[in-house]
Amino acid sequence: MKALDISVIISTYNHPDWLEKVFWSYEFQTFKNFEVVIADDGSDEATRLLIDKLKSEVNYPIQHVWHEDNGFQKTIILNKAIVKSKGKYLVFTDGDCIARQDFLKVHAYKRRKGYFLSGGYFKLPMNISSLISKEDIKQQLCFDINWLKANGLKSSFKNNKISARGIKQILLNTFTPTTKSWNGHNSSGYKSDIIETNGFDERMQYGGEDREMGERLFNAGLKVKQIRYYAICLHLNHKRGYVKPEMIEKNKKIRGETKRHKRKRTAFGIVK
Template structure:
């Protein structure tokens, strides 16, 4: 049995219905030498029961990394999951982002020493998010623009994220005005680079906590590749009741220090310096 090449780190908190859909999406990936590490920020037993059940049905190993619920501590659990990961290449995403079946293959094909990859997501409305079944995921019809439009998706330039192929995909990745940043719902890099940066800054809560890690990677000399129109995931809708203005404000100050002092590692990460 060959050693695991890639670890997919999926953050979650008390949303087992969405997490289940995400895990089904990884069961039909064309690239298969990977594990899933679930970074669980204190979910109740329902999530643990789902993971126990689905482990028997999917083709990839699952690690469930959990700590007690003590508010929004996503950065802490992500660091624990990063340390526990067995792959030398890490793909980070969220428990509300279903990956198209070529999602991992794109990350693997585009990876390169000295770079991290920056992707996005395609937001679905709540009614379509609820409607999608295991069969819709396994057949991949939920990634088909015509199927989505049949179920109420409106026409938009953003639909190119799903439909773009070949030259158009390359052009849109090159021309998008969106900066290539470390996005927690769709980013990847070599584990050694993440460890060298000391992982996520554990002082940070919601709002730019992933971007700050990317800013330290840039300070360390890494570059970013844009895969916004090629590594595709669908974002399942949900409320964001955990967002507080003081979180955002504190995070902005930390990010300003990272930028101004050109920090390459945080003293508040995996290892407390």
């Protein structure tokens, strides 16, 4: 039996309608040797029922890693998912991000020892987020800029993320002013490197908690490759009721300490 290559770690919390669309986007990937690990930060029964149903409908294995709802504890559940993952290479994304059919192929092809990959997402308005069906994902219509515009998407430079091909993709990835960082909605790295940094700092809540781990990977000597215009995922619109200013301030302080002390490993991660 062929060894499992990639584990896709998807964080979620009480968005089963969006999560179902995300699941279907992985059913139609051209790269097939992967599992999905759901890092569930305390969702209710609706999410569990959805996952149990889809396990028999999709052609890839699913692990559902869950803990009780005790506020925003995404870093804790992500670390639990990392431990449970079976792949040697980990792709991280969110339960509101629909992956284009070549998403995993890009992550698999672009990976290199000594590097992690940094991608982005393409934000959709609520009306298009709600409109997208399983068939739209299967036919990849939701990644067609003309289909998106026909359904109300406004013109913007950011639309290049969807439409850019060939030399334009290369140029945009090379010269984008966006910081090369670990973005929880679209980044990947070798499991061994992530374990070496001790995973996510579990003191952190919303606001840069993913980037802090990336900063430790930098401190450990890893480099980063930009794949913003290669690995495409669509971000479905939703409210963020869990965002609190005190969370962001606390996280800024921890990130400052990581930078100042050039920390390669957190004492508050997978291994305590």
